[in-house]
Amino acid sequence: MTQPASSALTPRDTRRREHVAVFSIAEYSFVISAASIQEIRSTDSLGGTVVDLDRPVMQKVRHIVERDSRAYYVVSGYEHFHLPQSRPTTVLILRSAPVAVLVDRIEEMAEIRVLLTLPKSFHGEERTWYRGLTVLDRKVLPVANPLGFLTAAELQQLEEQNPGLLQSAAAMRHERERV
Amino acid sequence: MSADNSSLVPSFVVFQVGTRRVALPRDCVAELIASPILFSFPHTTPLITGVVLRRGRIVPVLDLGPGLLGAPSPQARFFLVVERRISNSSERCAIPVQGECELVAGILLPASGQQDFVTGYLDLHEEQINVLDLEKAIAASAGAEEEFIPAVEALS
Numbered sequence: 001m002t003q004p005a006s007s008a009l010t011p012r013d014t015r016r017r018e019h020v021a022v023f024s025i026a027e028y029s030f031v032i033s034a035a036s037i038q039e040i041r042s043t044d045s046l047g048g049t050v051v052d053l054d055r056p057v058m059q060k061v062r063h064i065v066e067r068d069s070r071a072y073y074v075v076s077g078y079e080h081f082h083l084p085q086s087r088p089t090t091v092l093i094l095r096s097a098p099v100a101v102l103v104d105r106i107e108e109m110a111e112i113r114v115l116l117t118l119p120k121s122f123h124g125e126e127r128t129w130y131r132g133l134t135v136l137d138r139k140v141l142p143v144a145n146p147l148g149f150l151t152a153a154e155l156q157q158l159e160e161q162n163p164g165l166l167q168s169a170a171a172m173r174h175e176r177e178r179v
Numbered sequence: 180m181s182a183d184n185s186s187l188v189p190s191f192v193v194f195q196v197g198t199r200r201v202a203l204p205r206d207c208v209a210e211l212i213a214s215p216i217l218f219s220f221p222h223t224t225p226l227i228t229g230v231v232l233r234r235g236r237i238v239p240v241l242d243l244g245p246g247l248l249g250a251p252s253p254q255a256r257f258f259l260v261v262e263r264r265i266s267n268s269s270e271r272c273a274i275p276v277q278g279e280c281e282l283v284a285g286i287l288l289p290a291s292g293q294q295d296f297v298t299g300y301l302d303l304h305e306e307q308i309n310v311l312d313l314e315k316a317i318a319a320s321a322g323a324e325e326e327f328i329p330a331v332e333a334l335s
Binding site: 028030081082083116119120121122123124125126129133135139140141142 | 218219220221222223224227230232237238239241263265266268270272
């Protein structure tokens with residue numbers, strides 16, 4: 001992963017490059033490390049594997065999706081970022097957390113060279129949402145934190161209110177495949 | 180910008196936010212920049228309208244309109260880059276301003292006191308210009324913005 005730099009770009013940049021996916025939600029573009037993504041799917045292709053949460057405890061998570069014997073909480077991207085309702089067509093299934101994020105679309109795969117720290121003037125939820133900022137094609141874009149879509153506290157809350165659902169969704173699918 | 184040069188008399192940068200002319204001590208101000216591209220992305224911090232990229236640095240843009248005018252300031256062609264203190268370190272921020280800025284030397288006279296973020300005033304050609312405490316002005320603007328957002332939502 002690209003190491004966070006201070007808020008300045010260095011003229012001769014020797015830092016490691018990082019492959020990223022650029023995705024959009026509503027009118028905004030975001031960057032996320034390609035290494036943090038397990039799979040990118042169309043929302044149309046997920047139909048039969050989606051399970052409703054027994055007790056949705058937060059607006060942004062209402063379903064679980066199951067892929068390859070693992071289950072993931074489906075996080076609505078526009079609700080996570082407090083954006084107006086959008087039309088998600090794509091789901092990013094993450095590698096490092098049991099999270100699948102609904103986004104409008106993937107814009108491109110790209111490479112970033114620098115990760116700038118979020119200025120301290122930002123003191124809201126964005127400090128959890130983003131690893132920092134980057135510059136791509138002369139535009140400043142936020143770099144999403146894959147662990148920020150559902151924090152440890154939010155995951156615990158979901159698990160407490162829907163005990164065992166994540167495991168049973170995955171087990172049911174595994175059982176179906178075995179039969 | 181021009182200044183009356185006297186090392187004994189403090190200098191101030193006078194600028195305009197919407198219809199209101201105010202000033203900051205010269206040492207708070209780094210530079211005035213024209214028409215930078217403003218980049219915005221989702222966040223929940225009051226006052227920040229986006230960021231600009233300046234000499235390879237990310238500079239957040241803070242609108243002082245809610246505190247000074249009671250409403251967001253109009254679209255600006257110029258941004259005053261100021262130095263603020265956050266958690267024992269300094270950070271540059273940009274304030275959208277209307278029109279050009281002046282660098283003036285003058286004596287800071289005591290404020291008559293309605294607004295907590297006004298530290299005093301300058302008497303400039305018979306015009307009284309309020310001098311701001313930057314951090315208090317930011318805090319007041321953030322508080323004002325948080326108050327009028329629910330009001331706007333209630334009306335919509």
